[in-house]
Amino acid sequence: MSQDDVTPEIVRLNAQIRGRVQGVGFRDFCIRIARSLSGPAAARVTGYVRNLPSGTEVEVVAEASRDQLDRLLAELHIGPAGAHVIAIEASFSAATREFDGFTWR
Numbered sequence: 001m002s003q004d005d006v007t008p009e010i011v012r013l014n015a016q017i018r019g020r021v022q023g024v025g026f027r028d029f030c031i032r033i034a035r036s037l038s039g040p041a042a043a044r045v046t047g048y049v050r051n052l053p054s055g056t057e058v059e060v061v062a063e064a065s066r067d068q069l070d071r072l073l074a075e076l077h078i079g080p081a082g083a084h085v086i087a088i089e090a091s092f093s094a095a096t097r098e099f100d101g102f103t104w105r
Contacts (some may be wrong), residue, residue, distance in 0.1 A: 008043075008065035010095040017076055021078040022051050023064035026058050027104040030072075031079035034102035037068045045072060046099035062102065063095040 005091035017026070033058040038044040064071060069092070079085045 008067065010033045010063055010097065011066050011069065012093045013047075013060065013062045013069040013073065013090060015053070015073065015076060015088055015090040015094065016063075017058045017060065017079075017088050018032065018056055019079075020082070021058045022078055023056055024082035025080045026083050026104040027051065029083070030058075030060055030076070031102055031104060033072055033075045034062060035037075035093070037064070037071055038102075045069075045102055046097075048099070048103050048105045050105035063097065063099060066092070074086070 027049045034045040034047070044067065045062055045064040045068055047060070049058060050059045052059055056091075060076065061070075062069060062071070073088070073090055076088060077085055
């Protein structure tokens with residue numbers, strides 16, 4: 001079996017991003033990054049991004065390979081122009097595979 005025949009394990013990222021992350025296009029930014037990291041259906045980043053009621057936090061729940069999620073997390077630390085990320089609380093767990101794509105809520 002070659003390396004290309006091995007499908008990477010899919011895991012789940014739960015992240016809460018704090019700072020100036022609402023009203024600056026952060027959700028659209030997340031969607032663009034998640035889609036840019038996606039490959040064929042078996043290698044897609046799926047999940048969602050949403051604003052939290054605090055007004056200073058965004059939640060990202062994503063499922064993909066650990067490598068894809070690490071790259072997504074790195075981009076979340078940067079954010080779009082106009083955003084100022086103060087902190088990110090992130091954890092990884094088993095994927096549920098409940099998502100069809102990556103959207104905002």
